[in-house]
Amino acid sequence: MITGETKPFFDEQQQAARRARNTYRIGLWNGILFTLIAIASTISTIQTGLYVFGGIALAIVVAAVSFVAANLAQKGKAPLGSALLVGTILASSFTLPIIAKGQGIALAFLIVVIVSSISYLTLTSRWTIYATLASILIGFLTIIADFFLPDFGIPNDPQFTYVISAIAGSIYLLALIRRFRDFSLRAKIIASFLAITLLLIFGLSVYTNTVTRDILTQQAESTLSTLAIETGQRIDQFILSQFDIIKMEAQQPLLAQFLQQSLFSRNEELESAAIKTLLTFVRKNPVFIQSYALLDMSGKVVLSTNPAQIGTSDAQTEYFRLAVLKQEPQLSSIANLPDEPVLYFISPIRAESGLIVGMLRAEYNAVILEYLVNTPSVQRESGQRTILIESSTLIKLADTQQFDTIYHPFPEISTLLPDLSTPTTLMAPGKQRGQGLFLVSLPLSTNPWVVIASQPENTIYAQADRQARTLVLFSIALTAFALLVALLTAQFISRPIASLVAVAQKIILGDLHARSDINTDDEVGKLGRVFNQMTAQLSQTLASLEQRIQERTAQLQATSQQSEQRARQLQSIADISKIITREQNLEKLLPLIAETVSERFGYYHVGIFLLDETRRTAVLQASNSPGGQKMLASGHKLSLGTSSIVGYAALTGKPRIALDVGEDAVFFNNPHLPETRSEMALPLVVRSVVIGVLDMQSKQANAFTQEDIEILSILADQVAIAIENARLFAQNQAALQETQAIVQSFVRQEWAALTSRQTTIGYLHTNLGGQSLTSPIQLEEIEQALRKGNIIKKESKTTPNANPVLVVPLKIGEQLVGAIRIQAPNPQHSWSTEEINLVRSIADRVGLALDNARLVASSQRRAAKERAIGEISAKISAATDMDAILKTAAQEIGRVLSEADVVIQLKQFEDE
Numbered sequence: 001m002i003t004g005e006t007k008p009f010f011d012e013q014q015q016a017a018r019r020a021r022n023t024y025r026i027g028l029w030n031g032i033l034f035t036l037i038a039i040a041s042t043i044s045t046i047q048t049g050l051y052v053f054g055g056i057a058l059a060i061v062v063a064a065v066s067f068v069a070a071n072l073a074q075k076g077k078a079p080l081g082s083a084l085l086v087g088t089i090l091a092s093s094f095t096l097p098i099i100a101k102g103q104g105i106a107l108a109f110l111i112v113v114i115v116s117s118i119s120y121l122t123l124t125s126r127w128t129i130y131a132t133l134a135s136i137l138i139g140f141l142t143i144i145a146d147f148f149l150p151d152f153g154i155p156n157d158p159q160f161t162y163v164i165s166a167i168a169g170s171i172y173l174l175a176l177i178r179r180f181r182d183f184s185l186r187a188k189i190i191a192s193f194l195a196i197t198l199l200l201i202f203g204l205s206v207y208t209n210t211v212t213r214d215i216l217t218q219q220a221e222s223t224l225s226t227l228a229i230e231t232g233q234r235i236d237q238f239i240l241s242q243f244d245i246i247k248m249e250a251q252q253p254l255l256a257q258f259l260q261q262s263l264f265s266r267n268e269e270l271e272s273a274a275i276k277t278l279l280t281f282v283r284k285n286p287v288f289i290q291s292y293a294l295l296d297m298s299g300k301v302v303l304s305t306n307p308a309q310i311g312t313s314d315a316q317t318e319y320f321r322l323a324v325l326k327q328e329p330q331l332s333s334i335a336n337l338p339d340e341p342v343l344y345f346i347s348p349i350r351a352e353s354g355l356i357v358g359m360l361r362a363e364y365n366a367v368i369l370e371y372l373v374n375t376p377s378v379q380r381e382s383g384q385r386t387i388l389i390e391s392s393t394l395i396k397l398a399d400t401q402q403f404d405t406i407y408h409p410f411p412e413i414s415t416l417l418p419d420l421s422t423p424t425t426l427m428a429p430g431k432q433r434g435q436g437l438f439l440v441s442l443p444l445s446t447n448p449w450v451v452i453a454s455q456p457e458n459t460i461y462a463q464a465d466r467q468a469r470t471l472v473l474f475s476i477a478l479t480a481f482a483l484l485v486a487l488l489t490a491q492f493i494s495r496p497i498a499s500l501v502a503v504a505q506k507i508i509l510g511d512l513h514a515r516s517d518i519n520t521d522d523e524v525g526k527l528g529r530v531f532n533q534m535t536a537q538l539s540q541t542l543a544s545l546e547q548r549i550q551e552r553t554a555q556l557q558a559t560s561q562q563s564e565q566r567a568r569q570l571q572s573i574a575d576i577s578k579i580i581t582r583e584q585n586l587e588k589l590l591p592l593i594a595e596t597v598s599e600r601f602g603y604y605h606v607g608i609f610l611l612d613e614t615r616r617t618a619v620l621q622a623s624n625s626p627g628g629q630k631m632l633a634s635g636h637k638l639s640l641g642t643s644s645i646v647g648y649a650a651l652t653g654k655p656r657i658a659l660d661v662g663e664d665a666v667f668f669n670n671p672h673l674p675e676t677r678s679e680m681a682l683p684l685v686v687r688s689v690v691i692g693v694l695d696m697q698s699k700q701a702n703a704f705t706q707e708d709i710e711i712l713s714i715l716a717d718q719v720a721i722a723i724e725n726a727r728l729f730a731q732n733q734a735a736l737q738e739t740q741a742i743v744q745s746f747v748r749q750e751w752a753a754l755t756s757r758q759t760t761i762g763y764l765h766t767n768l769g770g771q772s773l774t775s776p777i778q779l780e781e782i783e784q785a786l787r788k789g790n791i792i793k794k795e796s797k798t799t800p801n802a803n804p805v806l807v808v809p810l811k812i813g814e815q816l817v818g819a820i821r822i823q824a825p826n827p828q829h830s831w832s833t834e835e836i837n838l839v840r841s842i843a844d845r846v847g848l849a850l851d852n853a854r855l856v857a858s859s860q861r862r863a864a865k866e867r868a869i870g871e872i873s874a875k876i877s878a879a880t881d882m883d884a885i886l887k888t889a890a891q892e893i894g895r896v897l898s899e900a901d902v903v904i905q906l907k908q909f910e911d912e
Contacts, residue, residue, distance in 0.1 A: 024073035256352070331446070394414060682716035686721065
């Protein structure tokens with residue numbers, strides 16, 4: 001009972017300490033995070049010029065409160081610090097729809113995630129529920145405010161918020177999924193209701209909004225394309241019609257006649273008639289036509305309705321050169337910018353012979369383009385705008401909205417539309433959400449001009465935004481209704497289960513008479529009845545439980561002791577295996593095994609028997625006990641058979657135990673081992689062949705069991721392998737020594753034969769030069785090195801008035817064949833280890849090279865001998881009679897043996 005009372009108090013203390021630590025850590029890290037956000041926002045404001053002072057101030061406030069919460073937690077006021085932190089986050093959430101317009105859903109989700117997470121880690125379960133419900137309510141209010149409050153124009157970037165919301169939401173959902181099974185039944189029901197409702201609402205909202213925006217996008221694209229096409233066609237039509245008109249006007253004969261006259265002999269009446277004709281052309285559209293002029297073939301204005309233009313030249317203009325080159329009407333670019341922008345239509349004038357004699361030029365006020373662009377055949381929707389741009393210079397020629405920017409460069413269009421030569425439709429993103437621009441560009445077919453029709457994103461999707469607001473209200477109402485239903489359902493389902501939990505707690509505290517009073521017929525009622533039956537059965541079971549526990553405890557103790565003994569035996573076997581595997585000498589190995597086994601297992605006597613060559617007798621080879629030593633000295637051995645357990649194990653290859661008690665009691669009568677009361681013999685088997693027996697005897701009765709045989713058989717196998725390895729090692733060593741002796745004898749014979757034939761037996765090298773040695777140098781250190789086979793080192797301190805000497809023997813394998821003597825250049829020299837090792841390495845290489853040279857010389861001699869025998873055999877085989885054969889054989893043998901006298905005599909045989 002005491003444990004049951006103190007444990008909850010101890011758990012509550014632990015939980016309070018955990019919440020205090022979490023409050024301190026969350027406050028500290030949250031303060032650091034919002035401090036960094038404030039710094040980053042300040043830097044971004046300075047660099048971009050987007051003054052988000054509201055967000056910076058909010059980040060500073062949250063950071064300050066976070067540090068205060070961490071300080072309160074450190075001072076033992078963690079609940080106050082946590083409440084302050086959560087309250088600040090909830091209160092600051094009301095400002096988010098103002099400073100972060102267009103981010104209501106993402107911000108609401110972040111509010112719920114952050115507040116519920118902090119509450120779960122720092123507050124009690126009751127206050128966690130309150131804080132979470134408050135965060136959900138404020139989240140709903142944030143979404144409503146974001147949709148219905150006006151945009152105050154505070155710049156913000158929603159992409160960062162969406163990314164953070166997605167990351168935080170993913171982590172939050174993963175945490176919920178991992179901890180879902182730990183939630184209470186009520187929490188699981190509420191979470192499931194909300195999850196299903198929110199998923200359905202979110203899916204429906206996304207689908208509806210996507211479909212609506214797609215429809216509005218298609219409508220906007222269709223309307224803007226129609227507007228651009230209609231405007232472009234109207235401008236193209238105007239240009240083509242003016243081409244036809246000026247071309248027809250240029251066919252007036254009077255104009256050609258005037259231009260054909262000489263400059264100094266022009267008829268005044270003809271000139272007057274020509275000017276009247278030009279004035280007639282002007283009067284047909286006096287609003288936009290400013291003048292008409294005649295140009296000669298040099299581009300000079302010779303006659304104009306505007307006298308100020310007479311004498312000026314258009315020779316360098318692009319439209320004049322094209323008109324002369326193509327002999328067709330041309331249109332100029334906007335001229336006289338930006339004060340008096342005009343357009344020039346020009347057409348060649350031909351004489352009766354068809355020869356071009358000049359040009360007719362019509363000057364139009366460029367305002368006519370503005371008139372054409374602002375006269376649509378269809379009504380423009382809200383926000384729609386039409387712009388005419390010259391593609392080569394990006395000069396704005398007309399604009400339906402910003403009139404003050406006409407005839408000025410419009411370079412930003414190249415960013416929105418990099419390629420103006422092809423029709424393009426795109427949605428250009430804006431700096432803020434909803435500030436994008438839908439663009440449709442259409443190049444004209446008559447001139448390098450581009451018509452651009454545009455409409456702001458917010459006007460296109462205004463209907464979608466209104467629909468989204470309605471969906472948000474509907475979603476909030478539906479979510480609130482689902483939450484209410486979830487609470488009622490959870491309460492209805494969890495109340496009887498809570499009653500069962502209360503009964504179970506009473507039973508845990510020892511009240512086995514507690515019973516459930518649930519009388520319903522559903523699954524919970526059945527569970528209550530089964531619970532009552534289980535309690536009754538539990539009362540009966542507890543009556544006999546103590547006795548069964550005592551019996552089980554005794555069995556476990558016995559089993560534990562046996563397991564500990566087996567573990568000690570296995571550890572001893574492992575230790576013995578490590579010890580015996582280090583020894584490879586059989587004579588040392590066997591006593592080591594006997595001593596180690598006896599020491600580790602505490603046996604009175606341990607003996608090792610090995611089978612002799614006849615495999616009929618097991619001979620004792622090693623023992624640890626004094627009696628065993630006496631038996632070993634007397635050459636104790638046993639015949640294979642059933643007369644002894646050692647003989648039985650050696651014969652059958654099976655282990656055997658002998659005890660002095662029980663039905664199969666054995667009387668031990670070995671005078672050398674009088675204290676034996678138990679004996680076990682284990683066969684030593686290698687590759688299914690018995691090589692001996694491991695005999696172990698104890699002073700205790702019943703010292704060995706069948707389990708001991710299973711364990712100690714592992715030891716016997718290790719001992720058998722060690723003995724066999726020692727035998728094989730001894731055999732290999734003997735074979736190796738024999739082989740080395742044969743090789744050394746052969747090498748010695750070969751070198752003896754070589755030195756007997758070799759006149760040069762060494763080489764002497766000094767600073768004055770070198771010479772071959774034909775006789776040995778009789779020096780004590782050389783004789784000593786050749787006699788002992790060791791390195792001889794003489795220092796100046798051991799031999800005064802003499803330079804230090806180093807003698808290194810030359811060896812081929814183990815055969816000594818010579819020596820290298822080195823005398824230092826000065827008496828103070830001391831032979832270092834590096835020098836000695838260097839000379840030793842050189843001596844090894846010299847010995848190897850000498851032996852290789854000997855082998856090569858031997859091979860050459862053998863080859864020469866075989867070659868001579870082959871030549872003699874060939875010549876003898878070539879002879880056909882006996883005299884020739886004998887003669888050839890004698891001559892060839894004499895030649896080969898350096899002109900030796902050779903006699904070949906056949907034996908005389910007598911007739912029988």
